Amino acid sequence: MITVSGLTKRYGGFTAVDAVTFSCRPGRVTGFLGPNGAGKTTTMRVMCGLTPASAGEVTIGGHHFADIPNPGRHVGVLLDASAQHAGRTGREVLTIGARTMGLPDSRVDEMLALVGLSPEESKRRVRNYSLGMRQRLGIAHALLGDPSVLILDEPANGLDPAGIRWMRDLLRDFAARGGTVLLSSHLLNEVEQVADDMVLIGNGRIVAAGDKATLLASSHTGALVQGTDPAALTAALVAEGLAVRPAGEGLHVDATPLQVGTVAARHALVLTDLRPGGGGLESIFFELTADSSREAVPTLEGAPS
Structure with a gap:
């Protein structure tokens, strides 16, 4: 100890x-x-x-x-x-x-x-x-x-x-x-x-x-989901009153993965990916230690845009 x-x-x-x-x-x-x-x-x-x-x-x-x-x-x-x-x-x-x-x-x-x-x-x-x-x-x-x-x-x-x-x-x-x-x-x-x-x-x-487990759970905001029919999946989630927005090749949903999976099953929709929306330990680390980090995105004068 x-x-x-x-x-x-x-x-x-x-x-x-x-x-x-x-x-x-x-x-x-x-x-x-x-x-x-x-x-x-x-x-x-x-x-x-x-x-x-x-x-x-x-x-x-x-x-x-x-x-x-x-x-x-x-x-x-x-x-x-x-x-x-x-x-x-x-x-x-x-x-x-x-x-x-x-x-x-x-x-x-x-x-x-x-x-x-x-x-x-x-x-x-x-x-x-x-x-x-x-x-x-x-x-x-x-x-x-x-x-x-x-x-x-x-x-x-x-x-x-x-x-x-x-x-x-x-x-x-x-x-x-x-x-x-x-x-x-x-x-x-x-x-x-x-x-x-x-x-x-x-x-x-x-x-x-x-x-x-507790610390990582604190970073899990919503769920990331992908399916074979994105339009139908979006419509089903919105119909259930869930907030949905595009995220890469899939969707970010303001709900738990269990809630998203339940909606998909109810509408017979096939999912190819379903996971918590948080960024894991790396996300927590950078968020909580941002004030003490030495790193920043450098800007070089004359660099091509």
Whole structure:
């Protein structure tokens, strides 16, 4: 269990994290989302005792990180896959970690096998690792002490599609065994697939938090539908008193998919597509964090129109 209570972090006159409060429960994966500079990494650094809080606190299992004896046996952390000794081999990195935690060297072989680093790769120096290999090594180090809590900042960076799927399965299995996972990522589709709960942060403040189903349901406005006879479908929906407007190759209806499907069945109309009208996690993300986004559509002087 991770509990963040009124957490604030200031750097001079700049407030990076402002009265942030949320929790991550055992047996669940919590996605921590926000634009660059929103306060995600600062929050996670405070969790791990790397950055002192200006106000508020973070506890893991009821304890501050610094008060947990042999913390690597309880909390697995990956904040920066590149922050590993470039001159050591992957095996050496894990061996040092294992001995620091009082673990047998056999645990190193278990973790290398778990993350898919071969014996040959484990003997290469970290400076010669790809970003994806460093991520795998970092995940191996986070899991080395068989912790009950994982705190991972952008763990999918550099992983190929097969690696991302592997990581997704790994985190789901960890949570299914009762573990607590806090996952920060910019890969919204991956977070949507793996997370049970979500916390969205912008400008250092929480803008939304809750279970995934509830948050995604909040973006479902109406229904999108297509049929083999668009004119008849439109007429049937309008006759039922439903507002209809064109949307791409289909129709947007101010009703639930169930209501639309019921009308179509009543009039014996064939549907080729029927789904909620919301834009999913990406839509929620951009809507709620728009004020803190750096991105805008650029306008170049002299560009052809």
